Amino acid sequence: xxxxxxxxxxxxxxxxxxxxxxxxxxxxxxxxxxxxxxxxxxxxxxxxxxxxxxxxxxxxxxxxxxxxxxxxxxxxxxxxxxxxxxxxxxxxxxxxxxxxxxxxxxxxxxxxxxxxxxxxxxxxxxxxxxxxxxxxxxxxxxxxxxxxxxxxxxxxxxxxxxxxxxxxxxxxxxxxxxxxxxxxxxxxxxxxxxxxxxxxxxxxxxxxxxxxxxxxxxxxxxxxxxxxxxxxxxxxxxxxxxxxxxxxxxxxxxxxxxxxxxxxxxxxxxxxxxxxxxxxxxxxxxxxxxxxxxxxxxxxxxxxxxxxxxxxxxxxxxxxxxxxxxxxxxxxxxxxxxxxxxxxxxxxxxxxxxxxxxxxxxxxxxxxxxxxxxxxxxxxxxxxxxxxxxxxxxxxxxxxxxxxxxxxxxxxxxxxxxxxxxxxxxxxxxxxxx
Amino acid sequence: xxxxxxxxxxxxxxxxxxxxxxxxxxxxxxxxxxxxxxxxxxxxxxxxxxxxxxxxxxxxxxxxxxxxxxxxxxx
Amino acid sequence: xxxxxxxxxxxxxxxxxxxxxxxxxxxxxxxxxxxxxxxxxxxxxxxxxxxxxxxxxxxxxxxxxxxxxxxxxxxxxxxxxxxxxxxxxxxxxxxxxxxxxxxxxxxxxxxxxxxxxxxxxxxxxxxxxxxxxxxxxxxxxxxxxxxxxxxxxxxxxxxxxxxxxxxxxxxxxxxxxxxxxxxxxxxxxxxxxxxxxxxxxxxxxxxxxxxxxxxxxxxxxxxxxxxxxxxxxxxxxxxxxxxxxxxxxxxxxxxxxxxxxxxxxxxxxxxxxxxxxxxxxxxxxxxxxxxxxxxxxxxxxxxxxxxxxxx
Amino acid sequence: xxxxxxxxxxxxxxxxxxxxxxxxxxxxxxxxxxxxxxxxxxxxxxxxxxxxxxxxxxxxxxxxxxxxxxxxxxxxxxxxxxxxxxxxxxxxxxxxxxxxxxxxxxxxxxxxxxxxxxxxxxxxxxxxxxxxxxxxxxxxxxxxx
Numbered sequence: 001x002x003x004x005x006x007x008x009x010x011x012x013x014x015x016x017x018x019x020x021x022x023x024x025x026x027x028x029x030x031x032x033x034x035x036x037x038x039x040x041x042x043x044x045x046x047x048x049x050x051x052x053x054x055x056x057x058x059x060x061x062x063x064x065x066x067x068x069x070x071x072x073x074x075x076x077x078x079x080x081x082x083x084x085x086x087x088x089x090x091x092x093x094x095x096x097x098x099x100x101x102x103x104x105x106x107x108x109x110x111x112x113x114x115x116x117x118x119x120x121x122x123x124x125x126x127x128x129x130x131x132x133x134x135x136x137x138x139x140x141x142x143x144x145x146x147x148x149x150x151x152x153x154x155x156x157x158x159x160x161x162x163x164x165x166x167x168x169x170x171x172x173x174x175x176x177x178x179x180x181x182x183x184x185x186x187x188x189x190x191x192x193x194x195x196x197x198x199x200x201x202x203x204x205x206x207x208x209x210x211x212x213x214x215x216x217x218x219x220x221x222x223x224x225x226x227x228x229x230x231x232x233x234x235x236x237x238x239x240x241x242x243x244x245x246x247x248x249x250x251x252x253x254x255x256x257x258x259x260x261x262x263x264x265x266x267x268x269x270x271x272x273x274x275x276x277x278x279x280x281x282x283x284x285x286x287x288x289x290x291x292x293x294x295x296x297x298x299x300x301x302x303x304x305x306x307x308x309x310x311x312x313x314x315x316x317x318x319x320x321x322x323x324x325x326x327x328x329x330x331x332x333x334x335x336x337x338x339x340x341x342x343x344x345x346x347x348x349x350x351x352x353x354x355x356x357x358x359x360x361x362x363x364x365x366x367x368x369x370x371x372x373x374x375x376x377x378x379x380x381x382x383x384x385x386x387x388x389x390x391x392x393x394x395x396x397x398x399x400x401x402x403x404x405x406x407x408x409x410x411x412x413x414x415x416x417x418x419x420x421x422x423x424x425x426x427x428x429x430x431x432x433x434x
Numbered sequence: 435x436x437x438x439x440x441x442x443x444x445x446x447x448x449x450x451x452x453x454x455x456x457x458x459x460x461x462x463x464x465x466x467x468x469x470x471x472x473x474x475x476x477x478x479x480x481x482x483x484x485x486x487x488x489x490x491x492x493x494x495x496x497x498x499x500x501x502x503x504x505x506x507x508x509x
Numbered sequence: 510x511x512x513x514x515x516x517x518x519x520x521x522x523x524x525x526x527x528x529x530x531x532x533x534x535x536x537x538x539x540x541x542x543x544x545x546x547x548x549x550x551x552x553x554x555x556x557x558x559x560x561x562x563x564x565x566x567x568x569x570x571x572x573x574x575x576x577x578x579x580x581x582x583x584x585x586x587x588x589x590x591x592x593x594x595x596x597x598x599x600x601x602x603x604x605x606x607x608x609x610x611x612x613x614x615x616x617x618x619x620x621x622x623x624x625x626x627x628x629x630x631x632x633x634x635x636x637x638x639x640x641x642x643x644x645x646x647x648x649x650x651x652x653x654x655x656x657x658x659x660x661x662x663x664x665x666x667x668x669x670x671x672x673x674x675x676x677x678x679x680x681x682x683x684x685x686x687x688x689x690x691x692x693x694x695x696x697x698x699x700x701x702x703x704x705x706x707x708x709x710x711x712x713x714x715x716x717x718x719x720x721x722x723x724x725x726x727x728x729x730x731x732x733x734x735x736x737x738x739x740x741x742x743x744x745x746x747x748x749x750x751x752x753x754x755x756x757x758x759x760x761x762x763x764x765x766x767x768x769x770x771x772x773x774x775x776x777x778x779x780x781x782x783x784x785x786x787x788x789x790x791x792x793x794x795x796x797x798x799x800x801x802x803x804x805x806x807x808x809x810x811x812x813x814x815x816x817x818x819x820x
Numbered sequence: 821x822x823x824x825x826x827x828x829x830x831x832x833x834x835x836x837x838x839x840x841x842x843x844x845x846x847x848x849x850x851x852x853x854x855x856x857x858x859x860x861x862x863x864x865x866x867x868x869x870x871x872x873x874x875x876x877x878x879x880x881x882x883x884x885x886x887x888x889x890x891x892x893x894x895x896x897x898x899x900x901x902x903x904x905x906x907x908x909x910x911x912x913x914x915x916x917x918x919x920x921x922x923x924x925x926x927x928x929x930x931x932x933x934x935x936x937x938x939x940x941x942x943x944x945x946x947x948x949x950x951x952x953x954x955x956x957x958x959x960x961x962x963x964x965x
Contacts, residue, residue: 018787020608022692052488074947075862236460239464368491425488462926591875666898
């Protein structure tokens with residue numbers, strides 16, 4: 001009755017099918033059956049390293065950033081960021097180049113001329129060079145914590161805080177915002193307020209604004225506050241086009257002067273006669289209108305924004321920023337980035353002060369307040385790493401071109417008073433989702 | 435000048451809101467492209483924060499995207 | 510011949526149908542009895558620790574009941590019921606269900622369409638209760654459009670059944686449960702294990718004292734004369750119509766139906782028992798043999814499997 | 821009242837669409853939970869385990885869960901279902917016929933229909949804290965007869 005014969009094709013097929021059933025379900029069992037599927041509430045970890053380097057031995061920064069984002073379900077999200085920022089290099093002190101050597105004291109010096117028992121660090125600038133403090137060193141530690149949650153069906157509440165500390169500067173800030181969705185979530189109205197409180201305690205003390213550099217007059221610690229507000233509309237325009245328009249207003253009050261900036265005071269021929277500490281108004285109101293578009297063109301996403309800024313110091317600015325995220329296959333993307341910026345000068349900005357004219361109340365030679373245009377070009381290359389990771393590298397080049405770089409005064413001929421600034425930005429990022 | 439700017443903003447916002455209510459937008463079930471992470475307005479928050487920080491320390495204008503940059507001496 | 514130290518009675522019935530019972534037998538085997546899938550179930554363990562055996566038995570029963578709950582067509586919450594109520598829409602199934610459907614699809618094609626998990630709708634006409642109520646041929650013919658796995662759209666994880674059609678895992682489910690339970694217990698227990706669900710059984714190996722002795726009920730004598738088989742490893746399954754047939758004008762109508770006609774396959778054996786690598790494999794071979802009718806024996810010989818065919 | 825009208829509207833529209841997508845009339849006598857979902861919707865992910873549990877626990881009492889997928893691209897839905905298996909019926913409506921008729925205003929939205937075919941409630945969104953109240957509503961409807 002029992003016969004041993006070669007196994008038939010059919011039997012082989014049935015054997016294979018049975019084996020497939022029993023082995024596949026052995027795996028399925030562990031993954032599926034009894035335990036209820038876990039709700040995924042991923043933890044997102046971002047680790048970034050920023051390297052920023054300016055040309056001509058100026059500032060360079062190495063900045064590690066770690067960010068954690070935890071989704072507690074139901075769109076309740078906690079987001080924390082920790083930043084460590086180490087700056088070093090030379091930073092312009094505001095004085096203009098001259099055909100003679102110029103000598104300055106580092107801000108931490110207790111006087112301009114060496115005195116017994118007092119620490120004085122001097123630096124001398126060669127003729128034709130931009131005066132820069134070569135001993136500039138700073139370390140900043142900053143932390144941000146943000147919480148976001150729905151409030152009812154159509155509202156989102158978010159609030160958060162920011163703390164940052166440096167040797168000469170402490171800042172604490174808080175913000176809160178509410179957004180409301182309507183029109184089937186095609187339109188979102190947002191509003192928010194923020195408040196920032198800063199304490200400035202410059203190395204060697206805060207100079208008395210506008211005072212003669214030679215007198216080396218210092219004041220105790222100073223403070224400033226910034227209060228701001230935002231309203232915005234986000235609108236879905238089509239299946240692949242999202243737009244947002246934000247209006248922000250903020251008002252700074254208090255010590256807005258840069259404690260490390262001075263101005264050259266020149267005579268009628270352009271020879272440097274003395275230096276003065278800068279002095280800025282103690283209020284500044286800024287407003288900006290920001291318009292951003294996200295447009296999907298197939299798998300490519302365009303991010304195009306324009307910002308118009310204006311402030312009570314008469315600085316007007318325009319910014320156009322464009323990014324194109326291009327998927328190169330399933331795992332790699334390339335994101336070219338271009339940015340164009342221009343600003344007009346603050347009404348109290350000047351490259352230098354003239355001995356002959358009436359002395360202004362407010363004055364600054366801070367290149368940040370000059371008229372200039374700037375461009376950024378770069379790209380980011382990202383690729384998935386493992387199942388839930390992404391690795392990316394961003395390389396960018398920033399260049400600032402001041403409008404006013406020379407003077408007609410005879411002693412200043414042939415000098416570039418406010419040279420171009422070039423900076424390289426390298427950012428390495430790793431993103432992981434649990 | 436400032437008043438004119440503010441007026442312009444108010445008109446623009448108004449147009450968007452009113453326009454939004456009537457015709458613009460998509461049905462709730464047509465949001466698959468908008469739901470892609472790359473389409474989020476803050477798709478790359480850390481890149482944005484880094485940019486804000488760099489430009490805050492080099493330019494007079496800042497912020498706009500959300501609240502103005504700040505919180506650093508940035509000289 | 511050795512004494513039947515590790516005897517298994519495939520026709521075993523619990524004396525008073527206990528839900529769950531652990532018994533240390535004199536032959537060094539601990540037996541766990543429970544009921545699942547409308548069958549008496551037993552788990553035999555070559556073990557001495559009654560407590561540990563009880564825990565294994567409990568895990569085995571849980572697994573059997575899980576599979577029953579998940580795949581029984583009689584339970585409205587089962588995935589099979591969800592699929593059968595889907596009225597033409599797609600149902601997304603989990604990996605385990607997908608594996609079973611894959612298996613059924615494979616068997617359907619290997620049997621050239623004779624094995625078909627959509628044939629269950631024929632039960633609406635055919636009630637195999639031993640009576641002589643043979644259905645009206647028109648009623649049977651009316652059901653034929655609802656049969657045919659080729660009409661099912663199966664694209665894992667989505668199954669789409671045309672409205673009115675049904676599937677069931679009869680002829681697969683119990684055998685699958687036997688192999689699953691054996692795998693589950695053998696994972697946690699080093700000794701010999703035998704799982705027996707109402708006559709469909711599987712073992713990982715023979716006890717030290719010798720192979721399992723399996724008694725198979727002979728259909729015509731019902732529990733009187735038994736076939737005594739030895740089993741060392743693998744599965745054993747029986748397909749038969751002991752209690753499920755119709756008798757009219759001296760013609761015996763078997764419950765093995767031909768999906769192409771809707772009528773019983775003529776001249777099927779009373780029972781086919783097959784030994785194979787697993788209970789699932791043994792079960793499908795026995796079912797395929799029954800579908801062959803008069804050619805059952807030659808079919809089994811051709812497959813080269815150990816079998817016992819009773820007519 | 822308003823909701824009942826919506827359901828009637830959806831039925832007539834369904835008839836016009838061949839009634840192939842969802843035949844609620846055939847489900848009379850059962851409590852039906854119709855859930856509109858999409859693969860890209862985050863709360864939808866959280867609703868699937870709960871709907872599986874409801875089908876497992878309350879299916880025998882007469883609960884039928886029908887998840888209407890509105891993904892334009894069918895493969896997106898399949899990908900989602902591989903990650904989040906469903907043990908309940910899934911209807912595919914890539915053209916958005918059903919959500920249009922039901923008046924769905926956000927993802928996900930669910931409708932609870934009693935044994936007489938009347939829409940008893942609509943629920944927008946899905947949060948973990950919604951699970952217990954929804955379960956309770958379903959139980960009440962199941963035992964209403």
